[in-house]
Amino acid sequence: MTKTNNIDILKKLLIFSVVMFGFGYALVPIYKKFCEVTGIYELERPDAVSKNIEVDNTRLINLQLDANVRSLPWKFRPLQSYIRLHPGKLTEVMYEISNESEEPQVGQAIPSYSPKNLERYLKKVECFCFSQQELNGKEVKQLPVRFLIDPEMPDDIHTATISYTFFKVKAN
Amino acid sequence: MAVIQDVHGHTHDHPTGIMRWLTTTNHKDIGTLYLCFSLAMLFVGGFLAMGIRAELFMPGIQILEPEVFNSFTTLHGLIMVFGAVMPAWVGFANWQIPLMIGAPDMAFARLNNWSFWLLPIAALLLITSFFVPGGAAAGGWTFYPPLSTQGGIGTDMMLFAIHIFGMSSIMGSINIITTILNMRAPGMTLMKMPMFVWSWLITAYLLVLVMPVLAGAVTMVITDRNFGTSFFNAAGGGDPVMFQHIFWFFGHPEVYIMILPAFGVISEVIATFSRKPLFGYTSMVYAIAAIALLSCFVWAHHMFTVGMPVTGQLFFMYATMLIAVPTGVKVFNWTATMWRGSMTFETPMLFAIGFIVLFVIGGFSGVVCAIVPVDVQVQDTYYVIAHFHYVLVSGALFALFAGAYYWLPKWTGHMYSETLGKWHFWLSMIFFNVAFFVQHFLGLAGMPRRIPDYALQFADFNMISSIGAFGFGLTQLLFVYIVIKCVRGGEKAADKTWEGATTLEWTHLPSPAPYHSFETPPVVK
Numbered sequence: 294m295t296k297t298n299n300i301d302i303l304k305k306l307l308i309f310s311v312v313m314f315g316f317g318y319a320l321v322p323i324y325k326k327f328c329e330v331t332g333i334y335e336l337e338r339p340d341a342v343s344k345n346i347e348v349d350n351t352r353l354i355n356l357q358l359d360a361n362v363r364s365l366p367w368k369f370r371p372l373q374s375y376i377r378l379h380p381g382k383l384t385e386v387m388y389e390i391s392n393e394s395e396e397p398q399v400g401q402a403i404p405s406y407s408p409k410n411l412e413r414y415l416k417k418v419e420c421f422c423f424s425q426q427e428l429n430g431k432e433v434k435q436l437p438v439r440f441l442i443d444p445e446m447p448d449d450i451h452t453a454t455i456s457y458t459f460f461k462v463k464a465n
Numbered sequence: 466m467a468v469i470q471d472v473h474g475h476t477h478d479h480p481t482g483i484m485r486w487l488t489t490t491n492h493k494d495i496g497t498l499y500l501c502f503s504l505a506m507l508f509v510g511g512f513l514a515m516g517i518r519a520e521l522f523m524p525g526i527q528i529l530e531p532e533v534f535n536s537f538t539t540l541h542g543l544i545m546v547f548g549a550v551m552p553a554w555v556g557f558a559n560w561q562i563p564l565m566i567g568a569p570d571m572a573f574a575r576l577n578n579w580s581f582w583l584l585p586i587a588a589l590l591l592i593t594s595f596f597v598p599g600g601a602a603a604g605g606w607t608f609y610p611p612l613s614t615q616g617g618i619g620t621d622m623m624l625f626a627i628h629i630f631g632m633s634s635i636m637g638s639i640n641i642i643t644t645i646l647n648m649r650a651p652g653m654t655l656m657k658m659p660m661f662v663w664s665w666l667i668t669a670y671l672l673v674l675v676m677p678v679l680a681g682a683v684t685m686v687i688t689d690r691n692f693g694t695s696f697f698n699a700a701g702g703g704d705p706v707m708f709q710h711i712f713w714f715f716g717h718p719e720v721y722i723m724i725l726p727a728f729g730v731i732s733e734v735i736a737t738f739s740r741k742p743l744f745g746y747t748s749m750v751y752a753i754a755a756i757a758l759l760s761c762f763v764w765a766h767h768m769f770t771v772g773m774p775v776t777g778q779l780f781f782m783y784a785t786m787l788i789a790v791p792t793g794v795k796v797f798n799w800t801a802t803m804w805r806g807s808m809t810f811e812t813p814m815l816f817a818i819g820f821i822v823l824f825v826i827g828g829f830s831g832v833v834c835a836i837v838p839v840d841v842q843v844q845d846t847y848y849v850i851a852h853f854h855y856v857l858v859s860g861a862l863f864a865l866f867a868g869a870y871y872w873l874p875k876w877t878g879h880m881y882s883e884t885l886g887k888w889h890f891w892l893s894m895i896f897f898n899v900a901f902f903v904q905h906f907l908g909l910a911g912m913p914r915r916i917p918d919y920a921l922q923f924a925d926f927n928m929i930s931s932i933g934a935f936g937f938g939l940t941q942l943l944f945v946y947i948v949i950k951c952v953r954g955g956e957k958a959a960d961k962t963w964e965g966a967t968t969l970e971w972t973h974l975p976s977p978a979p980y981h982s983f984e985t986p987p988v989v990k
Binding site for chain 1: 572573635638639642643646647648673674675676677678679680681682685693696699700701702704707710711714774
């Protein structure tokens with residue numbers, strides 16, 4: 294019941310609080326790692342495509358292409374606004390980005406799919422979204438996405454949308 | 466049994482007037498400050514609730530613009546959680562823990578003073594944020610990004626206020642843990658401690674475990690807003706869903722932080738008015754510990770709809786349902802305590818029984834929400850609102866009332882008005898159910914939460930709910946009147962006010978408890 298005894302507990306609990314504050318921050322890399330290991334978060338990695346996927350010529354999917362830009366002086370558009378394709382067929386679509394400003398800029402495209410769970414069936418082997426894109430002043434680039442749609446995709450999906458949004462990446 | 470009768474035997478040289486309260490290090494003074502503060506916050510948060518219910522009285526926008534309505538729901542939640550319920554429990558801890566374990570005061574008296582005086586500053590930040598350009602934070606009390614990384618200065622004030630509330634809570638819990646571990650009277654072993662003290666020991670450990678994690682999340686939002694980091698900003702490689710994981714890692718234990726001390730109070734009150742020892746003391750202690758432990762592994766049940774693998778959903782669903790087991794142990798033990806007891810139904814007992822009945826309803830709707838496919842349906846609907854108001858209003862708040870009526874005679878030396886107390890209970894009980902029971906139906910029918918307008922089909926139930934809410938709000942003014950009346954005077958309370966009470970504050974101290982108590986520790990056999 295002495296005073297020092299109280300101070301000892303105080304110190305231990307304070308250290309514990311600081312450690313837990315650090316743990317809050319440690320959750321950030323843990324979360325990233327967890328998502329990587331479980332495959333939830335693999336925006337920048339090509340999908341593994343099995344060699345023996347067969348093209349399903351009986352189905353035709355309407356695929357709408359969408360493009361957006363956030364906080365960048367860029368123009369970004371798909372060359373076709375939609376395509377029709379058979380599941381299983383390797384397809385390439387082109388997007389165009391152009392830097393409207395005079396300064397070089399770096400951007401990163403983040404995909405978004407509709408309907409929900411489309412990412413399970415959309416297999417991308419090549420995409421401009423796998424890496425950051427750098428554009429010099431007034432530069433225009435055409436960039437491909439190569440992908441196929443898994444024939445396993447549920448039959449009730451006839452129309453799907455792939456959307457990309459370019460976000461500004463701060464120059465280091 | 467040496468009763469300390471020496472009420473005025475000390476030479477008090479502490480300041481008077483406002484300085485007495487600003488500089489006090491006495492656990493009873495600080496407890497009173499906490500309780501008064503939380504009561505004031507209950508009315509601020511209640512005013513916001515009245516605004517919400519007034520707007521929802523009829524379909525259409527009548528009183529509050531949608532932006533203001535959003536601020537009302539956001540600040541109602543924050544003020545009730547951080548301003549009303551949590552400080553109220555710390556107030557009870559300050560008053561009761563030293564009295565119940567036979568300690569002269571809290572372990573760190575000066576720290577205790579600081580932890581309290583941080584609170585009004587935080588509250589002031591929250592309340593004044595309504596009057597800054599852009600208004601108060603409006604993204605919900607859970608302040609999810611991206612809404613919380615946008616918004617004006619009001620959001621910054623809210624984030625800063627949460628930081629201050631958090632610091633206060635951490636200091637308070639360190640104080641409570643040290644007091645309980647180090648300052649018990651001789652013979653008061655851990656397993657002889659009153660259940661309220663046990664519940665607070667475990668709550669305080671939960672607080673030091675998760676409050677710093679919330680502080681981390683708040684700091685990340687602040688740096689995302691003001692210093693260009695991208696923890697939750699997709700554009701910079703961050704992830705807004707990660708915020709929800711970190712927030713609920715704090716947020717779920719937080720709901721048990723608000724309810725575990727309630728379990729403690731209910732255990733004291735039920736045993737006292739049944740005139741029997743608490744049934745299954747040891748299992749009660751283990752049940753509280755089990756609930757606290759499990760509460761750290763269920764956070765993602767708040768996020769079933771944000772997207773997670775089925776394995777994750779199943780894990781969090783089963784873990785959540787598992788909490789019903791120790792909670793059930795507690796409910797059955799309370800019931801068994803009442804079984805064949807010589808029960809009397811004074812106001813504290815009424816609130817305690819009301820607590821058990823309504824908390825069980827809230828607990829069951831919680832199990833319903835834990836079922837993933839059902840949760841996908843009821844997520845963000847009024848069903849969830851009904852669920853957590855059953856466990857927080859008729860749970861935490863009813864237990865606070867039970868505790869207040871139970872200990873008011875010890876604190877003030879006067880009996881409260883039993884007639885008015887019973888009126889308070891029955892009006893609260895009726896109006897609470899009128900306000901919240903119908904919200905189950907609204908939620909199942911699909912009415913979303915946090916929206917100022919609704920489809921016509923929801924009109925009748927919303928009107929009923931609003932009438933109940935207005936009645937419930939007005940009834941609480943009666944509580945203020947009862948407390949003031951009791952402080953000012955009334956029938957002299959006996960030292961052992963309640964026949965069945967067994968804890969030290971009743972058996973060893975006069976009523977009112979003297980300013981300095983247990984300077985010579987009592988011996989517990």
